[in-house]
Amino acid sequence: MQTSRPHGSDAVIAEISAGLLASNAHTSPKYLYDGLGSKLFEAICELPEYYPTRTEAGIFAAHGEDMARDIGTGTSLIDLGAGNCAKAASLFPLLRPAQYVPVDISRDFLIDSVTRLQQRFPQIDMTPLGLDFSSGFALPDSVRQRRRLFFYPGSSIGNFSPEQAKVFLRGLHANAGDDGGLLIGVDLVKDGAVLDAAYDDAIGVTAAFNLNMLRHVNHLIGADFDVRQWRHHAFFNAAQSRIEMHLEARDVLTVRWPGGERRFARGERIHTEDSYKYTRQSFVGLLEQAGFATNRVWTDAANWFAVIHARAIPN
Template sequence: MLTSCTIEKPAAPSAHVPAELYAGLAAEAACISPKFLYDALGSKLFEAICELPEYYPTRTEGAIFERHGAEIAQACGAGTTLIDLGAGNCAKAAALFPLLRPSQYVAVDISTDFVSEALARLRQRFPHIAMSALGQDFSSGLRLPDSVRAERRLFFYPGSSLGNFTPAEARAFLRRLRGQCGLDGALLIGIDLAKEKALLDAAYDDELGVTAAFNLNVLRHVNRLLGADFDVRRWRHAGFYNEALGRVEMHLEAREAQRVRWPGGGRSFAAGERIHTENSYKYRQADAIALLEQSGFEATRVWLDPRRWFAVIHARAIAPLGA
């Protein structure tokens, strides 16, 4: 049984992180995984992005939960173990507590300190719910401690975060979740749907430049993790919808030719050369449901906003693949 509030940090703090970053920066087309966008400052900047008029996903999804909350709660059932993936400030899950009435809440986020602080505040409002914070990079594997109840697990993955994976990666990720659902588990997931390019371009390159600051901050994070010497002033943000690939892309573009160094190595970047930092795939509703089915889930209910920009899907775990 969980204590009222426990904090579990990674056992070996990111021993693989330098190797992963080195490999990405050394690739022919340089890249940095989007998970590194979310240090403490990055997490706060993303909170600010969610308040921007251009960034529709958060408020559109929130309106779906507000309008259909009772139906969503009925589909999920009370007394679940609610496992919040990429919990951040825990606000989305907390807003649903009165309806979902979970018996346990597990907040999982790569930014350990950020989610721990959020959970400490949350337990004061909901002292009757057992709570735990897990500081993990769940994108490559989720390790739930024995204290997390195995029965009636409800994985909560709101927002458009599934789009950060390629479709093949998303399928593998969902299959791993299915493996931890047991016989009576389920998934409550937000899916950003395909829409016109102008809306998507504005959402990922806002007028105030908050998204640009969020993207550029990853270079400061890399400097700390690797001991690198990226100069943020020599880079610019580029965010746009790639219609051919059905995804929004975020890049950092070198303003001028430069050499970036880190202990044991470095790389030269030409003016205009880019570092790819994030994808956000946008799905058609039918394709999203098919992806869930291929991953061992059956979509039981789908809720949409009036403009059909966003979908919230409840999916129950079905027989394991190959069973």
């Protein structure tokens, strides 16, 4: 394959290149989510093996009214990693936010989702933000200052290491204001076989999702990855309490891009994503270190997943 013209910014090209050239090659999980990647993740959420989405949805269905009483109405609901906005939209009748601010790195996909959603809920002011929030961000003036509620469902906080998560949560605290808060989904520690199946499904949708990142990287940095030369590999690392996703070279190969190249041995991997799993106590402790006080914790009957409402403690 020949390299092509890069379409990413200089910062994106530098970040991806540095990861590919590291001693243990890696990429950020945010690059899993281009337009096709976002659609593939939607499909993953429908798989029988992928319990987080339906388990979290069950918690919202069983305890949504209780959450609304705890949180109150009229918030500015800031939906991090909003995707198709479906999770937040399911809570609109209960939370009745004054403003909805969906944030997602896949801007075109987000705008399409918000356009459809605005037709269903014309009474809610909607302000979509297409940006990468993983390394911190400042909210624009178009986002109301009062009663900000960050909504971070789906256990996406697990993509950060615990230390990175603490820094990220502190950033949310800095943007929350004196009367703001957080409603967050957290995947809890459970049997490793359940976790392995959730990230390596029988029909290969998760594999397609992971492999699609190579196509996205080709577009961003002008690389010549051949998806057929790689395989998906995922497993639960019990010592680190995390799922790891990798892409593994099927044979010896060389990947080239403008200004760089790397030779991969057969079986060598690119580490594409982590998903850390917490106990209820360990995550509440993390929230406290980041400046939040936990108001309520809701779980499913099997204690596989938790939804937590926390308020920002004023500095």
